[in-house]
Amino acid sequence: MGALDFLSDFRRREGEDDILKATWYIAAATGLAAANQSAHIPKLYELATHGLSLADRKMVQRRLKEALLKGTVLYGVPRAAQALGPLYRAVPDDEVDLYSPRTEKFASEGEAAKRVERGRKYFDITWTPGPAQEVRDRSFKNHPDCYLLNLETIYQLWISEDAILSNLETQMCTTTLLTCLDSPIQALWHTRGLIRHGASLEQARFAQELGLAIAKQFGCKTAGITMVDEIVFDETYT
Template sequence: MAPLQLFEELRTRGEGSTDTKDQWYIVAATALAAADAGPDVTELYQMATKGTSLAEEKHIQRRLKEAILKTSLLYGVPRSLRALLPLFSSLKEEQIDNYGPRTEALKNGETDSERRDRGRRHFEILWTPAAAQANRENNFKYQTDLETVYGLWLSEDTILNPVETQMCTTVALICSGSPQQALWHTRGIIRHGGSLEMARFAQDLSFKIGNAYGINVDGVTKVDDIDFEDERPH
């Protein structure tokens, strides 16, 4: 399947539901970057922004770039740059949106304690409080920076909310060959308040991108086989 045909199929399904209307392109871009098909992100972006106003284009651009940058922690900076740099080169000066929420937060005086509290809350929902604390203690025991990098980076929610982050991390992990970790983050979509439709969309999109770009997705636990009992936050 040619990229344009595949992207059109993903857009049609994504825009067909209010749950995934503004998520399809961030999930697809993440999957492409993780599958080391980053250069095709520019074509995806051009499809997603065709016919939009400049303000809407910048909205889409900001979210797409954040999705790739945020998930680069999971599949590597080189792959993220193979997605981002061709996109950067395609933009005219007036199209560029260069907002960075982490840079802005530091400029505006966000404290280390505030960042750590945000990371703690994010992972307590993802893993449950007891499991999150056990992971935190283990990280600090062996390498203190692991908690700092992983927790604080992924929990930033100015551009992508926690559900959208979990959708992106799910596809990033599936398309980079990490099915066990993908299972945790598929559960995370529901635990952070997302719907089963969102979880299915993220997973199905991962399978389509994976199959189109030669990624083995056979080891992934299907959404309908996951026990989501009592998964929603109380």
């Protein structure tokens, strides 16, 4: 029995034949990183890419890298490095995908304004506009540098970038990893955010239950996690 055998149930449950549209492996990657189980990332890559063409393996790799990179803002640089390092070493030189949308577009004309708008929109949808603005105002009033990092840089440059992962896919990963990270309040907030970004209740259950399964497999704490069916969602979004 392999340590990741349980993921086959989630792969079947999602039922997405197109690996470039499936979310089970990108969410699992962030959950493993959050659970400090990054040694299993190469095996996850192997499972996700088995039987694929070189072009599709590169696309899966691209999606995994992006998911792990975005997760950095939640589980920190050390766990991101521990996750990305094994993946880098596992990928043959002729299979390395170098696409990096932020680097490629950073100095493009008009890109700065697009980042600002994209980040603001993502944050507004995740929290709803009124509460989102309250958070911005409170943070800027009390700690401008915190505002610059958490409400501008993170959302504008990293989280809201959708060239590789859609906003919904990003929130799927966020929900899974926060469930593994023993952060029940943030997991609750971002599960609501997942729904607000267009996910179904079944997708929310999938992301949460994947996180709980990873946590159970590797002994992570999950006390206080509010189950999807116990969460009060905005009627507008459900």
